[in-house]
Amino acid sequence: MSDITERLSTAIADRYKIESHLGQGGMATVYLAHDVKHDRKVALKVLRPELAAVIGAERFLQEIKVTANLQHPHILPLHDSGEADTFLYYVMPYIEGESLRDKLDREKQLGIEDAIDITKNVAAALDYAHRQGVIHRDIKPENILLHDGQAQVADFGIALAVSEASGNRLTETGLSIGTPHYMSPEQAMGDRELDSRSDVYSLGAMLYEMLTGDPPYTGSTAQAIVAKVITEKAPPVTAIRDTVPSHVAAAVEKSLSKLPADRFTTAADFAVALSQQAVAPVAAAGTGTAGVTGDAQTWTLTLPKIDVRRAVPWVLVAAMAVATWWFASRPAPVQRIVRLHVALPEDAALGDALNGRSIALSPDGSQIVYVGDGGQLYLRRLDQLEARPLPGTSNAHTPFFSPDGAWVGYSQPPDLKKVALAWGPPLTIGAAPNLRGASWTPEGTIVFAPTNASGLLRVSDGGGTPDTLTRADSAGGSDRLPQVLPGGRAILFTHWVSSVDDSYTAVLDTRTGETTRLLAGVDARYVATGHLVYATADGSLLAVPFDVNRLEVTGNPVALLEGVTVKASAVAEVAIAGDGTLLYVSGLATERNLIAADRRGVQRILVEELNAAGSPRVSPDGRHIALRLVVDGNTDIWIFDVSQGTLSRLTFEGNNDYPVWSLDGRYVYFGSARQERDRDIYRRAADGSGAIEEVLIRDGSQWEFLPVRGDSLFVFREGSPTGGRDIWVGRTDGSDFTPYVATEFNERAPAISPDGRWLAYTSNESGVDEIYVREFPEPSGRWQVSTDGGVDAVWAVSGSEIYYRDGQRLIAVPMSANPTPTFGQRETLFEWRATGNSQHAQYDINSATDEFVALVPRGDSNAEMIVVLNWFEELRARTGSN
Numbered sequence: 001m002s003d004i005t006e007r008l009s010t011a012i013a014d015r016y017k018i019e020s021h022l023g024q025g026g027m028a029t030v031y032l033a034h035d036v037k038h039d040r041k042v043a044l045k046v047l048r049p050e051l052a053a054v055i056g057a058e059r060f061l062q063e064i065k066v067t068a069n070l071q072h073p074h075i076l077p078l079h080d081s082g083e084a085d086t087f088l089y090y091v092m093p094y095i096e097g098e099s100l101r102d103k104l105d106r107e108k109q110l111g112i113e114d115a116i117d118i119t120k121n122v123a124a125a126l127d128y129a130h131r132q133g134v135i136h137r138d139i140k141p142e143n144i145l146l147h148d149g150q151a152q153v154a155d156f157g158i159a160l161a162v163s164e165a166s167g168n169r170l171t172e173t174g175l176s177i178g179t180p181h182y183m184s185p186e187q188a189m190g191d192r193e194l195d196s197r198s199d200v201y202s203l204g205a206m207l208y209e210m211l212t213g214d215p216p217y218t219g220s221t222a223q224a225i226v227a228k229v230i231t232e233k234a235p236p237v238t239a240i241r242d243t244v245p246s247h248v249a250a251a252v253e254k255s256l257s258k259l260p261a262d263r264f265t266t267a268a269d270f271a272v273a274l275s276q277q278a279v280a281p282v283a284a285a286g287t288g289t290a291g292v293t294g295d296a297q298t299w300t301l302t303l304p305k306i307d308v309r310r311a312v313p314w315v316l317v318a319a320m321a322v323a324t325w326w327f328a329s330r331p332a333p334v335q336r337i338v339r340l341h342v343a344l345p346e347d348a349a350l351g352d353a354l355n356g357r358s359i360a361l362s363p364d365g366s367q368i369v370y371v372g373d374g375g376q377l378y379l380r381r382l383d384q385l386e387a388r389p390l391p392g393t394s395n396a397h398t399p400f401f402s403p404d405g406a407w408v409g410y411s412q413p414p415d416l417k418k419v420a421l422a423w424g425p426p427l428t429i430g431a432a433p434n435l436r437g438a439s440w441t442p443e444g445t446i447v448f449a450p451t452n453a454s455g456l457l458r459v460s461d462g463g464g465t466p467d468t469l470t471r472a473d474s475a476g477g478s479d480r481l482p483q484v485l486p487g488g489r490a491i492l493f494t495h496w497v498s499s500v501d502d503s504y505t506a507v508l509d510t511r512t513g514e515t516t517r518l519l520a521g522v523d524a525r526y527v528a529t530g531h532l533v534y535a536t537a538d539g540s541l542l543a544v545p546f547d548v549n550r551l552e553v554t555g556n557p558v559a560l561l562e563g564v565t566v567k568a569s570a571v572a573e574v575a576i577a578g579d580g581t582l583l584y585v586s587g588l589a590t591e592r593n594l595i596a597a598d599r600r601g602v603q604r605i606l607v608e609e610l611n612a613a614g615s616p617r618v619s620p621d622g623r624h625i626a627l628r629l630v631v632d633g634n635t636d637i638w639i640f641d642v643s644q645g646t647l648s649r650l651t652f653e654g655n656n657d658y659p660v661w662s663l664d665g666r667y668v669y670f671g672s673a674r675q676e677r678d679r680d681i682y683r684r685a686a687d688g689s690g691a692i693e694e695v696l697i698r699d700g701s702q703w704e705f706l707p708v709r710g711d712s713l714f715v716f717r718e719g720s721p722t723g724g725r726d727i728w729v730g731r732t733d734g735s736d737f738t739p740y741v742a743t744e745f746n747e748r749a750p751a752i753s754p755d756g757r758w759l760a761y762t763s764n765e766s767g768v769d770e771i772y773v774r775e776f777p778e779p780s781g782r783w784q785v786s787t788d789g790g791v792d793a794v795w796a797v798s799g800s801e802i803y804y805r806d807g808q809r810l811i812a813v814p815m816s817a818n819p820t821p822t823f824g825q826r827e828t829l830f831e832w833r834a835t836g837n838s839q840h841a842q843y844d845i846n847s848a849t850d851e852f853v854a855l856v857p858r859g860d861s862n863a864e865m866i867v868v869l870n871w872f873e874e875l876r877a878r879t880g881s882n
Contacts, residue, residue, distance in 0.1 A: 004049075005018065005021070005031075007085055007087075008031075008046060008084070008085070008087055010085070011084035011085035011087060012033075012044075012082075012084045012087075012089070014036070015035070015036060015037065015080075015082075016033040016034065016035060016036065016042065016044055016091070017033060017034040017036060018031050018032075018033050018044065019031070019032045019033060019034055019041075020032045022043065025045075025142065027047060027048060027051060028045040028046055028047050028048065029045070029046050029048070030043055030044070030045050030046075031043070031044040031045075031046070032044075032094060033091075035079070035091070039766070040094075040767075041094040042079060042091050042092065042093060042094050043091070043092045043093065043094045043095075044089055044091055045089060045090050045091070045092065045155075046087050046088070046089045047060070047087075047088040047089070049086070049087075052086065052087065052088040053086075055088065057083040057088055060081075060088050061081055061082070061083065061088075064078070064081050064090060066134055067090075067134070067156055068081075069132070070128070070129055070132065070134065070156055071427065071462070072124070072125050072128045072129070072406075072420070073124075073150070073152075073406040073407060073420030073421060073422040074121045074122065074124050074125035074150065074151060074152050074153060074406070074422060075125045075128070075129065075152065075153050075156050076092050076093060076095070076145060076152045076153060076154045076155075076156065077092065077093065078090060078091070078092060078156075079091040079092060079093065092154060092155075095145045095147045095152070096147070097145060097146050097147040097148075098145075098146055099141060099142055099143075099144060099145055099146065100118065100141035100142075100144035100145075100146060100151070100206075100210075101140075101141035101142045101144075103141075103146060104141055104209065104210065104213075108213045109210070109211065109212065109213045109241070110210045110211070112211065112243065112244060112245070112248070114210075115207060115210035115211055116207075116248065116274050116275075117151075118144065118146075118151045118210065119203060119206070119207045119210070119270075119271070119274060120271045120274065120275075121150055121151035121152075121422075122139070122144060122151055122153055122203055122206075122267075123203060123267040123268065123270055123271035124267075124268075124271065124404060124406065125152075125153045125156070126139070126153070126196070126199050126200070126203065126267035127266055127267040127268040127271075129156060130196040130199070130266065130267065134156070135194050135195065135196060135198065135199055136153065136155075136156055136199050136202075137187070137194060137198070137199070138155065138179065138182075138202075139153070139182060139199055139202035139203055139206060140179045140181070140182045140202070140206065141206060141209070142179075143155050144206070147422070148422070150421075150422035152422065180217075180222045180225040180226050180229070181205065181209075181215035181216075181217065181218070181225060182201075182202040182205045182206060182215065183201075183202070183226065183229055184197070184198040184201035184202060184229075184260070185201075185229055185230050185258050186198060186260060188226045188229045188230055189230060195260065196265075196266060196267065197260040197263045197264070197265070198260070199267065200255050200263050200264050200266075200267055200270055201255060201256060201257075201260075201263060203255065203267065203270065204251075204252050204254075204255025204256045204263075204270070205255075205256065207252055207255075208234065208237060208252055208256070211237050211240075211241055211244055211248075211252070212237055212240040212241055213240075216234035216235075216256060217229050217232065217234060230258075233258075234256055236249055236253060237249045237252050237253075247273065247274075248274055250273075251264075251270060251273035251274050254273070255270055335580075335869075335870035335873050336869075336870060337868065337869065337870050337871065337873055337874050338868070338869040338870065339866060339867070339868050339869075340866070340867045340868075340869070341864055341865070341866060342368065342380065342865040342866070342867055344370075344380070344387060344865065345386075345387065346808070347807055347808065348372050348376075348378050348387045348389070349372060349373050349833070350370055350371070350372065350373075350585065350863050350865060351370075351371045351372050351373040351375065351376075353371040353375070353397035353398065355436075355452065355567055355568060355569035355571065355612060355630060355635075356371075356397030356398040356411060356435060356436070356569070356571065357371075357397065357398040357399065357400075357437070357571050357573065358370055358371040358397070358573055358585065359371075359399070359573055359575050359583055359584075359585060359865070360399040360400050360401055360408065360575055361401070361575035361576065361577045361581065361583045362401050362405040362577065363401060363403060363404070363405050363577055363578045363579075364405055364577060364578065364579055365382070365577030365578070365579040365580070365581030365869075366381060366382055366383065366405075367379060367380070367381050367382070367401075367405065367421070368380045368381075368382070368575075368583060368865075368867075369390070369399045369401070369408050370387075370399070370865070371396060371397050371399065372389075373808075373833060375394055375395040375396050375397060376389050376390075376393060376394050376396070377389065377390040377393035377396045377399055377408070377410060377419075378390065379421060382867070390408070390419055390421070391419075391425070391767070392419065392425050392426045392764070392767075393410065393412065393417075393419060393426060394412075394764070394769060394791075395412055395413070395839050396410045396411060396412045396417075397410065397411050397435070398410060398411045398435045398436075398437065398438065400438050400439070400440060401440065402418075402440045402461070403440060403441065403442045405421075406420060406421060406422065407419065407420055407421070407440075407461075408421060409429070409438055409440060409446060409461075410435075411432055411434075411435030412426070413432075413433055413434065413435075413839070414431055414432070414433040414679070414701045414703075414719045415428050415429070415430070415431060415432060415719070416428070416429045416430050416431065416432035416435060416438070416446070416448060416450070416459075417429060418461065427463075428463065429446065429459060429461060429462075429463050430459050430463055430464070430466060431450060431719075432448060432450040432451070433450060433451050433673060433679060433701055434450070434451040434452050434655060434673070435448060435449065435450060435451075436449040436450075436451065436452050436454075436478075436480035436481065436496075436569065437449050437480050437481035437482055437493075437494075437523075437571070438482065439482045439483045439484045439491070440461065441484045441488055443488065444460060444461050444462070445458055445459065445460055445461065446458070446459055446460075446461050447469065447482045447484055447491055448482065449478070449479060449480040449481070449482065449493075451478075451655070451673060452478060452480065452496070452569065452635075452655060453472055453478050453655065453673070454471075454472055454478055454479075455468060455469065455470035455471040455472050455478065455479050456468075456469040456470045456479050456480075456482050456491065456493060456508070457469060469491065469508060469510070470493075470508060470515065477495055477496060477497050478495075478496050479493050479494070479495055479496070479506075480493065480494050480496055480569075480570065481493055481494040481522070481523045481524075481570060481571065483524070483525045483526060485507075485526055485548055485551075486526070486548060487548075488510070489509065489510055489511055490507050490508060490509050490510060490548075490551055491507065491508045491510060492505065492506075492507050492518075492524055492525065492526060492532070493505070493506060493507075493508065494506075494522045494523055494524070494570050495517075496569075496570055499537070499568070500522055500536075500537035500566060500568065500570050501537045503522050503570050504517055504518070504519065504520050504521070504522070505517075505518045505519050505520075505521055505522065505524040505532070505534055506518055507551050509551060516551065518532070518546075518553055519532070519534065519544065519553060519557070520536075521534035521535060521536050521542060521557075522534060522535055522536070522537075522566070522570040522572065523535050523566075523570055523571060523572040523574070525574075525576060526546060526548060527576055527872070527875070528578060528580075528872070529872050529875055529876055529879075529881060530545055530546065530547075530548070530881065531543040531544060531545055531546060531875065531879060531881075532544050532546045532553070533560070533574070533576060533875075534572075535564060535566050535572035535574065536566070537566060538562075538566075539562060539563050539564045539565065539566050540559055540561070540562050540564070541559075541560045541561040541562075541564050541572070541574060541584070542557045542558060542559055542560060543557065543558050543560055543875060543878070543879055544556065544557040544558070545879070545881070558878050558879050559878075560874075560875065560878055561584070563586045563587065564584050564585070564586060565584075565585045565586060565587065565863075567612075568611065568612065568630055569630075572584075573585035576871075580869075580870055580871050580872030580873070580875075581867065581868070581869055581870075581871060582867070582868040582871035583865070583866070583867050583868075584865075584866055584868075585863060585864065585865055585866070586863070586864045586866060587863050587864055591608075591609040591610060591611055591857075591858040592609075592610050592611075592612075592613045592855040592856060592857055592858060593605050593606075593607070593608050593609070593610070593855070593856055593857075593858055594606045594607045594608075594610060594613065594616060594625070594627070594640065594853070594854075594855055595853070595854055595855070595856055596846065596849065596851040596852065596853050597830065597832070597851060597852045597854065598850075598851055598852075599829055599830075599850075599852075600829075600830060601810075601829065601830025601831070601832065603832075603856075606625075606640065606642065606645075606853070607640060607645065607647065608858070609858055610627070610629055610855070611629060611630050611631060612628075612629065612630035612635075613627055613628060613629050613630075613855050614627065614628045614657070614840075614842060614855065615627060615628050615657060615658050615659060615840050615841075615842065616842070616843065616844055616853050616854065616855060617659050617660055617661055617844050618661075618844045618845065618846045618847070618853055619661050619665045619686070620661060620663065620664070620665045620847065621665055621847075621848065622642070622846045622847050622848025622849060623641070623642055623643060623848070624639050624640065624641055624642060624665075624686065625639070625640040625642060625844075625853060626638070626639055626640075626650070626659035626660075626661065626668050626670075626686070627640065627659065627855075628656065628657045628658070628659065629647075631649075634652075635655050635656055635657060636649055636650070636651040636652065636656050637649075637650040637651045637656050637657075637659045637668060637670050638650060639668070639686060639688075648688065650668060650684055650686070650688060651670070651672070651684065651692065653674060654672040654673055654674030655672065655673040655674070655679075656670050656671070656672045657670065657671050657672075657703075657840075658670060658671045658703055658704050658705070658839075658840045660704070660705055660706060660707070661686070662683070662707055663707055663708075665686065666685060666686060667683045667684065667685055667686060668683060668684060668686050669681060669682070669683045669695060669705045669707065670682060670683070670705075671702060671703045671704070671705065673701075679701040679702055679703060680694070680695075680696060680697045680698065680702055681694075681695040681696035681697075681702050681705045681716065682694055682695055683695050695732070696714075696716060696730065698718070698737075700718050700719050701718060701719045702716050702717070702718045703716075703717050703718065703719075703725075703748075703839065703840070704716060704717040704748070704749065704750060704839070704840055706750055706751075706752055708752055708756055708776075708777075709756060712731060712732050712733075713729065713730075713731055713732075713777065714729070714730055714731070714732065715727060715728070715729055715730075715740065715750050715752065715759065716728055716730060717747070717748050717749075717750060717839075725746045725747055725748045725839075726739060726740075726741065726742035726743070726747055727739075727740045727741045727742070727747045727748070727750050727759075727761060728740055728742070729777055740759070740774075740776075740777075740779050741761065741763070741774065741779060743763075743765065745763055745764050745765040746762075746763065746764050747761055747762070747763045748761065748762050748763075748839050748840075749761055749762045749791065749792060749793060749839060749840055749841055751793045751794055751795055751841065752776065752795070753776075753795050753799045754795060754797065754798070754799040755799055756776065757775065757776060757817065758773050758774070758775060758776055758817070758821065759773070759774055759775075759776040759779075760772070760773050760785065760793035760795065760802055760804075761774075761793065762790070762791050762792070762793065768789050769789055769790065769791050770784055770785075770786045770787075770789060770790055771784070771785040771786040771790040771791070771793045771802070771804045772784055772785065773785055773802070773815070773821055781820060783820070783821045783823075785802055785804065785813055785815075785823060786804055786806065786811070786813075787826070788806065789806055789807070790804040790805065790806050790811065791804065791805050791806075791841075792804055792805040792841040792842060792843065793841065794841050794843065794844060794845060795845075796812075796845065797845060797847045797850065800814060800815060800816070801813060801814055801815065802815055803829075803845075803852075805842075805843075808831045808832065808833060809828050809830075809831050810828070810829045810830055810831070810832065810843075810852070811826055811827065811828055811829070812826070812827045812829050813826050813827075832854065832856055833856055833857055842854065842855060843855075
């Protein structure tokens with residue numbers, strides 16, 4: 001290890017441990033390091049000493065803050081920056097993959113589609129950054145990292161930070177910002193006031209190399225390359241590779257124009273030009289024009305001036321142009337309609353997401369995001385066979401795509417969140433305790449219904465204070481399932497009354513604030529054929545013509561499909577992409593059976609077909625089971641009498657969940673959202689007598705509640721100000737509230753040991769959910785129980801074992817405490833298809849029978865996820881439209 005590396009290692013030892021040297025760039029040395037605080041690998045980049053000396057720490061750290069605020073799926077985020085022993089450094093994620101330079105060195109030329117896809121990824125990142133006022137200044141293959149089929153731009157804004165921080169003193173270092181092969185002419189001439197078109201040039205030069213194998217300009221020295229950049233025109237890519245489509249070649253040529261004014265104004269325009277034949281080659285001087293006219297279009301063929309004696313070959317050219325026009329003007333062939341069943345693995349089966357939506361389809365129809373059992377979000381690309389989980393998205397529902405397909409928004413109660421499909425952790429947008437639908441606009445706003453008893457709100461996709469668009473009515477009706485119509489002037493939504501049958505579709509004119517009822521049906525969405533597609537309570541999917549300008553239904557409905565899953569909350573499990581792809585779920589039953597199972601997994605049914613049931617809790621004497629049920633759209637606590645086999649309703653208003661028995665069995669505690677408040681804790685006598693009593697009324701949302709030690713002490717979980725979940729300890733008299741486990745991570749599903757000495761809970765502090773144990777009531781020490789993931793801790797009646805769920809498996813772990821916990825061999829008891837989320841254990845122990853009590857999907861549930869390609873052709877045929 002060099003002296004410099006040793007000095008650096010010593011200076012940052014409290015934060016990062018250097019593992020290896022990765023490479024040397026023009027501005028920085030790159031190391032693979034271990035982030036001690038977060039237990040992860042990172043790329044540690046240290047500015048060259050001569051550059052750091054000129055810049056100065058304060059100025060560099062100030063300028064680099066701009067980069068820290070860039071959040072985009074194709075931008076590698078900035079984790080950290082700092083100064084240590086004269087070293088200036090910045091930290092980014094370490095990508096297990098390769099750079100575009102590595103790929104080009106290996107393959108020389110890339111496939112045309114591959115090259116275009118990479119360029120589009122980078123263009124999306126550039127367009128986003130340019131709109132934030134940030135120019136990269138150093139786009140080159142070394143700064144493009146390839147990970148999981150996607151490209152991420154590294155060192156975003158670093159060149160800008162160096163340039164701004166060093167000012168005119170950069171020349172003292174002998175360094176320059178940018179790489180000659182990819183520099184725009186204005187950058188090569190030393191212009192420091194660069195705009196977005198300079199990055200567009202660099203991106204075009206990089207695409208040129210991906211297609212041809214070499215940058216547009218090469219030379220023996222940097223000076224020779226710069227001279228060519230300024231004075232020469234690069235050969236067309238088709239002169240080197242004639243298979244490149246003409247519109248791609250024209251787009252590359254335009255991006256490499258000497259004058260910024262002749263290039264694409266934005267990186268987004270460049271990406272669009274690569275997708276469609278929208279860029280005409282620039283006509284050379286001294287040319288003429290020959291016209292070919294058809295019924296509804298005019299084709300123009302540009303020809304050089306020619307000698308009459310040589311006219312015959314050009315007649316042939318003109319004839320070919322006429323033939324081209326004739327073939328292009330014929331009606332396009334009808335696209336074949338294809339129906340496919342989407343096969344899902346057992347360990348990533350489709351979940352029912354309770355009353356939320358379970359599926360989403362990307363705008364281009366190429367990707368499915370769905371809710372698996374337990375609330376985990378999975379991504380399934382239609383060109384791949386496997387579904388992969390989206391990290392950090394457990395306990396989620398109601399996924400929805402951003403307009404560019406790069407992000408997925410979703411609910412992770414009590415928050416509305418988003419996650420980039422290509423890279424990065426989930427980000428919190430705002431509060432949505434019980435999300436009932438959302439719509440993401442191209443302008444970067446999200447319209448959403450935060451609860452099942454609210455109106456519609458609008459918020460920036462970057463977070464902030466939401467605007468109120470509609471309000472719940474005094475009769476208890478609410479608005480949900482919004483879709484922003486093209487142009488943003490109106491919002492389609494479902495007005496919920498008391499059930500699917502009496503709910504209806506309405507439209508809000510955002511200019512006037514006027515709401516108009518449109519039709520008797522729910523979960524409507526407008527599609528490009530000019531129709532509203534909507535559902536009815538019996539699982540039918542219908543379409544009706546709709547004038548999007550006048551906001552009026554203009555015809556009669558036509559039936560399209562039957563057997564679509566329509567939930568009690570008015571959610572129809574249907575998604576429609578802009579390219580005409582249809583995705584829907586059939587046969588997804590929200591009914592569940594309440595079962596009892598012995599240690600071997602032998603089951604007996606206690607009660608069948610409970611709608612959206614969850615959170616079963618057995619009374620201390622084993623004679624009753626409290627659980628959550630949804631009946632007629634209302635979420636309430638019900639009591640099942642084990643000996644009589646009867647169900648009785650305990651609550652009749654609010655949104656109620658997570659029941660827990662008092663230690664003497666007289667009361668049932670539960671969380672409830674009522675009286676226009678966030679969720680609080682209430683209780684009622686288990687026999688239904690007396691009124692509902694307030695137990696814990698507190699700012700924010702309180703969810704789970706556990707009475708301890710004669711009901712005077714209790715544990716509860718609430719949403720943290722940072723968007724996570726924390727576990728607190730309080731006293732019934734309200735005299736003291738103390739955070740028990742309150743971190744930046746999600747701590748939830750607390751479970752107290754029978755002797756009251758230990759508390760088990762779930763946390764994602766390691767990056768995945770695991771079960772931990774701490775001493776109670778003082779949280780001294782921490783011991784990890786699970787090893788490969790785990791949720792839903794429950795104590796054995798004896799206190800000598802902890803049970804938890806790992807996917808479909810129920811695991812038992814012996815525990816002894818003399819005086820600290822030690823754990824024995826983990827044993828898989830049995831497997832069952834668990835339902836519901838893992839915020840609150842979805843099973844319990846009956847102390848009277850020593851059986852596990854759980855909820856499982858109804859035995860005849862036969863859910864199918866079906867994709868229909870080119871479905872718009874069928875829609876047009878059914879409705880008789882063009």
